[in-house]
Amino acid sequence: MLGWELPPHNSGGLGVACYHLCKALAKKPVDIEFILPYHAPFVENFMKVTAAHPQGAKVVMTNSGAYDSYKYVFDDGHEEHVDIVGQQMAFEDAVARIASSKEYDVIHAHDWLTFRAALRAKQAKMHCPLILHVHSIERDRAGGQTGNPLVREIEATSMLVADKIIAVSQLTKDAIIEEYGIPADKIDVVHNSVDHTTFEALDADNAYNYLVTMKSNGYRVVTNVGRLTVQKGLTNFLLAAKEVINRAPRTFFLIVGSGEQYFELIELAAKLGIAENVIFTGFQRGKNWRDSFAIADLFVMPSISEPFGIAPLESVGFGTPTLISNQSGVKEVLHNTLKVDFWDVHEMANQITAVVQNDALRDTLQANASAELNRMSWDHTADKLFSIYQHHMQKVTA
């Protein structure tokens, strides 16, 4: 299996999904070797984690996100810095080397960053089915624009060659068909999941002492937790917030996260005259992150494009019901949620206002969503993947 990141080391949502998926899959008769572009201490033993990097490189250093540059330190002491493209090239050479030296049954690769390497592995192992797992396509990441043509080319070419494509939602499957003209029967939808038993329990006291007090004075809290990027649709969220505050002035909007829109959104809140009601916390983790969901009466994910979107499920897990955009894949698995088109600011405001003015609506939504969440499991995801593996191993060898 080819991945770009894995928790706990410098991981975003992609790494978390890979981790849970592999952990569930490992309960089947499957031996997984997970190949990463960097060394990471991986203490669990349900799979083998291998670093694929240039020959002679002794240390690979990267300090944060998946899109950062890397530094290689070689055996002879010299150092090389590479950008994301250089890193991909180094990764694919190393993966090709590893693939030709060992035996595998299936090549399973996650998202475009690993797709070139997956093609090289397929070259080395023509008998292995090539399964490309699509967590997002370039159009999603570009917030509905076409995005980077080089990335699109990698996606188009590799998906054309793949034996099977797995999309994390019907929404993503439709997007792949639309953008790249891949035949529908080559794409299977396998939803991501959550395992609510792995959620860390909330403390008795919430970190937002202020909001706890204000709620006891009749205020309500609406939150969004995530990266502040165009794709996430937060401009419309603030426009809706303005309408909500006009009708329900005792409403706080809690915006948790950082990203390229951070300054812009702060200025927009001030410009709309709602700065007293909009609280920006910056990036949070751990208790503060969990409590950002828990303090709220409603979690809103107004994304312009969200191939899956795990945050609403986490929100339900921390006790807060959700409003999500129709452009989010997670709506296919979470039914007890409010939904709105991301562009429909007026309707978004209408639904938020309804929840902050009606605790019964809030509580009913949450009770039913919570029951749904309790039925979800990564095991269902693993079942589907395993049967795809079986089907294609027969097909390729036959």
Place this chain on the structure above:
Amino acid sequence: MTKAIVLYMHVHQPFRVKHYSIFDVGVDHAYFEAPYDDRTSNEQILHKVAQKSYIPTNKRLLDMLRDYPQFKLSLSITGTVLEQLERWSPESLKSFQELTATGRVEIVAETYHHSLAFFYSRDEFEHQVQMHKEKVQELFGQTPQVFRNTELSYNNDLAYWADRAGYKGILAEGWDPVLDWRSPNFVYQPTYTENIALLMKNYKLSDDIAFRFGNQAWESWPLTADKFTNWLNESGDATNFNLFMDYETFGEHQWDETGIFDFLYHLPQEWLKNEGNSFMTVSEVIDANPPRDRVDVPQTTTWADTERDLSAWLGNDMQASAINALYGLQDKILATKDMKLIEDWRKLQTSDHFYYMCTKYFNDGDIHAYFSPYANPYDAFIAFMNAFHDVQFRLTEKGMEV
């Protein structure tokens, strides 16, 4: 004819808000008390400024007052900096008291909290002016006669207010569009007033010292006392040269290494060589010269930036939001009669907080950034708004609806 240098220096430090997060709100009410090693530590900054500016400058000024019996100057010192001097640098405070004890240093009136209250709440403004007057009487034993508003902000309304309040003079920027054909080097009178006089800053000469002095690329560098007084002597018809500047010009904005202290010390020596030349305090120059003309300033002017308006403090939506939110709490805050809460609310009114949120030149990393303890204007805004939320929290604790 006689010509006077009217040297007026403004001393101020705000109580900066520390990096105060939403998680501190309702838990920690000490917004102004950063750890000593933090960039927002008021104590650390005051120690630094005292060391680099207050102590050496006052020492030099005291030498000058001793060596030149005709040397005089005027100072404005905000209540917030006086509090900080009392807490963290009694030595500096004592040196300011030694200056005024000579009888040749006049203190100018202003708001205690260096606020923009005049533009938001007349009652609050008058209260802060009164607080400042009492503080000055307590520490310096004099009652200010001439008024200046925060950032040298000025308009006809302010002049009218100051006239009614009994001040003999008021200070303003000598901004060309306001002066029109007039020279700043005379005493004027604001329109619509009975008695009060108007002194307007000669920004060209003032900025030669305050901003350009240490700039080696400046055509007049190096500026000596001899050269500077020559410009004044040659400047024709004039009664007074109003040199208004931040006190921290000496030692902080212009470091000791630029020679600024030697310049200061030699200024009286060179200036007083010519018969008829003198130094006057702001009151003296008003007493000595009847107004030449009336000056009409319907718009608000300040001494900041090329715009000379309030846009550095109130120009963007964040600044407007923050200050409106703060003054929106006034009635509830005052109704609590909780002196600690009221004082914290007043400390949040200090104009510097809004200046740190200025985005005008954010991308240039210029003078605004130099004076800000925050990484960017947004951090400043967030810390301020969180402190605002805590003030709200304290109101709810007292049973106030917010």
